[in-house]
Amino acid sequence: MDLDPDTQAMLKVAAGDKQAFAWLFDRHHASVARFAFRFVGDPARAEELTQDIFVKLYRHAGTYKPTAKFKTFLFRVATNHCLNEMRRGEYRVARLATEAPEADDAGGVEMPGPEGDRPDQALSGRELEAAVGVALGDLSERERAAFTMCRFEGMAYRDIAEALEASEAAVKSLIHRATLAVARRLEALQAGTVPARSRA
Amino acid sequence: MSCAYEEDLTAYVDGELPPPHRARVEAHLGTCADCQQTERLLRVTVARMAELPAFTPSPSSRREVLARLDALPPTWRERLASLLRPGVLVPSLGVAAAAVLAVLVVGRGGGETAALDEWDPGALEVATNLELVEDYEVLGLDSSDDLEVVENLHELGMP
Numbered sequence: 001m002d003l004d005p006d007t008q009a010m011l012k013v014a015a016g017d018k019q020a021f022a023w024l025f026d027r028h029h030a031s032v033a034r035f036a037f038r039f040v041g042d043p044a045r046a047e048e049l050t051q052d053i054f055v056k057l058y059r060h061a062g063t064y065k066p067t068a069k070f071k072t073f074l075f076r077v078a079t080n081h082c083l084n085e086m087r088r089g090e091y092r093v094a095r096l097a098t099e100a101p102e103a104d105d106a107g108g109v110e111m112p113g114p115e116g117d118r119p120d121q122a123l124s125g126r127e128l129e130a131a132v133g134v135a136l137g138d139l140s141e142r143e144r145a146a147f148t149m150c151r152f153e154g155m156a157y158r159d160i161a162e163a164l165e166a167s168e169a170a171v172k173s174l175i176h177r178a179t180l181a182v183a184r185r186l187e188a189l190q191a192g193t194v195p196a197r198s199r200a
Numbered sequence: 201m202s203c204a205y206e207e208d209l210t211a212y213v214d215g216e217l218p219p220p221h222r223a224r225v226e227a228h229l230g231t232c233a234d235c236q237q238t239e240r241l242l243r244v245t246v247a248r249m250a251e252l253p254a255f256t257p258s259p260s261s262r263r264e265v266l267a268r269l270d271a272l273p274p275t276w277r278e279r280l281a282s283l284l285r286p287g288v289l290v291p292s293l294g295v296a297a298a299a300v301l302a303v304l305v306v307g308r309g310g311g312e313t314a315a316l317d318e319w320d321p322g323a324l325e326v327a328t329n330l331e332l333v334e335d336y337e338v339l340g341l342d343s344s345d346d347l348e349v350v351e352n353l354h355e356l357g358m359p
Contacts, residue, residue, distance in 0.1 A: 016281070018269060025262060033257035047258055054265050059272065129252055150214070151249045157216045176210035180238075183245035 006070035014061040021058055028071070029054065031153055032078050038148040039082045039141075041133050049085065053078045068162065075155070075163040079145050086141055127189070135185035139178050146171055147178035203235050213242045 003011070006027070012020035032053055037046035057077055064073055136144050146164060149155040155163070161171045205228045211217050212225045229235055274282075283289065 018266070021269070022262070022266060025265060029257060029261060029265075033261075034255050037255040043255065046255065047261060050257060051261060051265050051268065055268050055272075058269055125251060125253060128248060132249070132252060151246065152252075157211070157214070172211045172216065173207060175214070176207055179210045179242055179245060183241045186245055186248065187241060 003066055004070070007066045010061060010064050010070050010073075011066065013058060014064055021054075021061075024057075024070075025054055028074055031071075032074065034152050035075065035078055035145075035148050036082060038136060038152055039144060040086075041137060049082060052085075053081050056081060069159065071155070072159045072162045075149060075153070075159075076165070079149075079163055082145070083141055128186070131185050131189050132182060135182040136178075139181060140174075142166075143174045143178040143181075146174040147182070150175050151179075203232055205229075205232065205235055206238060209235060209239050210242055213239065213246055 006024065009020040009024050013024065029050060033046055033050040036049040036053070037043060040046055040049065053074075057074065060077070064070075068076075136147070139147065142164060146160050149160045149163060150157070157168050157171050157175070160175075161168045164171060164174075166174075205225055208217060208221070208225050212222060217225060229239060283292075
């Protein structure tokens with residue numbers, strides 16, 4: 001069987017090879033950190049979760065079966081860990097909106113700049129970040145996980161379904177609800193009907 | 201909006217619908233203004249996600265994770281690997297062989313050879329080695345260098 005490099009490395013990790021682990025860490029820790037950050041909305045917690053996830057990956061490397069794509073396996077570990085931590089109550093979704101600057105106008109929407117003739121460009125990067133953070137915080141944990149894997153990691157619905165141990169139909173529904181919620185949030189901000197820092 | 205096709209629109213935008221389903225949604229979009237509007241909104245939203253600043257983890261993360269791995273107690277696999285090193289295994293086999301020989305000699309005198317036949321030599325070997333490992337653990341030694349020092353204490357003139 002032709003195994004991809006990630007799978008080969010993971011099998012070495014299962015045999016206790018720490019160099020192979022370091023190689024996998026270098027390749028994937030940014031993805032996991034992004035996922036954790038979008039999941040909890042707090043950089044320090046995301047760092048901590050990312051480290052926990054990789055330590056867990058090392059400790060449970062023996063359970064990895066090369067039939068599963070490595071990234072899917074990794075995100076299953078990551079999702080389960082994040083969900084468990086949330087349920088334990090150790091982490092609460094931090095709203096990125098709290099880090100956003102006060103907007104000058106009452107609606108919290110930055111005035112259109114040179115590209116103001118394009119309504120979709122009217123939000124600044126920080127306002128966009130804040131709005132997405134608030135919208136993600138209002139989603140269910142599984143919606144947030146599915147949305148994050150889809151939008152920020154570019155994972156296919158099939159792989160997300162495997163990572164979440166759900167059907168593809170369920171994932172399709174989770175991603176739709178999450179994307180629509182984020183879209184409505186941005187739309188409302190755009191229209192000036194909701195401030196960036198408020199809850200939905 | 202309560203259009204039956206609404207739930208398909210995100211998967212349509214993501215290119216996740218199978219061709220026949222996709223064709224049905226496309227045909228519907230040609231006739232439904234609400235779905236056209238939602239589809240546009242979804243497309244813009246998906247495109248805007250790429251504009252979000254990337255989260256960059258701290259550069260110290262790698263070092264911290266590797267340090268945590270080093271601090272983990274050894275796994276069974278690692279213990280077994282250290283047991284199977286010739287420096288540990290050969291003396292242990294000598295002890296095991298002596299034990300077997302002693303039992304054989306005693307067995308001849310005592311007539312208990314039936315029990316000996318049930319012994320698994322592999323299990324005996326592991327049991328002997330595990331005892332050694334436990335001794336090392338009591339001393340708080342866990343690296344292979346420490347084990348070698350203990351094995352060669354006699355050369356250092358220690359008791």
